[in-house]
Amino acid sequence: MTTDTATDVFEEHRPVLLGVAYRMLGRVADAEDVVQDAWLRWAGGDRSEVREPRGYLVRITTRLAIDRLRQIKARGETYVGPWLPEPYLTDFGDTAPDTAERAVLADSVSLAVLVVLESLSPLERAVFVLREAFGYPYADIAAMLDRGEPAVRQLAGRARKHVEERRPRYEVDPARRRDLTERFLAAAAGGDLEALMELLAPDVRLVGDSGGKSRAPLRVLRSADKVGRFLLGAARKGAPDLSFRFLELNGGPAVLVLSGGKPDSVLQLDVADGRVQAVYVIRNPDKLRPLAAAG
DSSP states (O other): OOHHHHHHHHHHHHHHHHHHHHHHHSOHHHHHHHHHHHHHHHHHSOOTTOSOHHHHHHHHHHHHHHHHHHHHHHHTOOOSSOOOOOOOBOOOGGGOOSHHHHHHHHHHTSHHHHHHHTTSOHHHHHHHIIIIITOOOHHHHHHHHTOOHHHHHHHHHHHHHHHHHHOOOOOOOHHHHHHHHHHHHHHHHTTOHHHHHHHEEEEEEEEEEOTTSSOOOSSOEESHHHHHHHHHHHHHHOOSSEEEEEEEETTEEEEEEEETTEEEEEEEEEEETTEEEEEEEEOOHHHHGGGTTTO
16 A cells, blocks of 8 residues: 555545544544544554554544543543533534434534543443444454453443433434524523523523633533523623624534634534523633634
């Protein structure tokens, strides 16, 4: 395999590798670093025995992501306030030609699921991502991780049970989520508390991620009354020269809020039964920086 061919093969599979790494880490920069390390190993290694490049590259990427995740956990860094994954622009392209497969990929990269995945061990997370998001057979996962198939099945069962117990239920139809997001935004921006309360589920949660670097609640807000009043208060204070742009982030519609043309925050809703079940607000400027080009 020539260098040019090796580059072409790697670039063909880059979207899948980035998808694996991001689901493993929940951090765009870390995922990109892992994929770059995988490229260096691919480019500098002996590829003569590689019969199935995608599987080989996913194996390298997964192992590197496990190592990175273990390093992050070992550092035990404390985060100021609630943590949410970095917003991730999603475009599944040719990686998911089937509608059902796209729904699975979108769910596996959602903010709600990624928050739950943070509580898994690195190995459990790897098995869950490879099995549930990308549909790899247990035997292939076992080979990738140098584990026996029974052990992998046990890890998968434990991870799946953990996620299902903690995964919030929400509407995956993007058109319905987009419609409710537009109505939600209009009510909040217009200061219409009554209209806003009609959209919020009684037990709605608001999770604000600022990392202590901008203004956002340092605890999860719960109940329609608390969330509604907070949103209207934030809208009244506002930021100068606000504008809004809809994007697809983490598999669903989201709003990029711009102040003076620069990213100020990201807003995304979880919706079920026609009501807003959760409001995610990302205001950590480090997490918003990659979206500057999207603005």
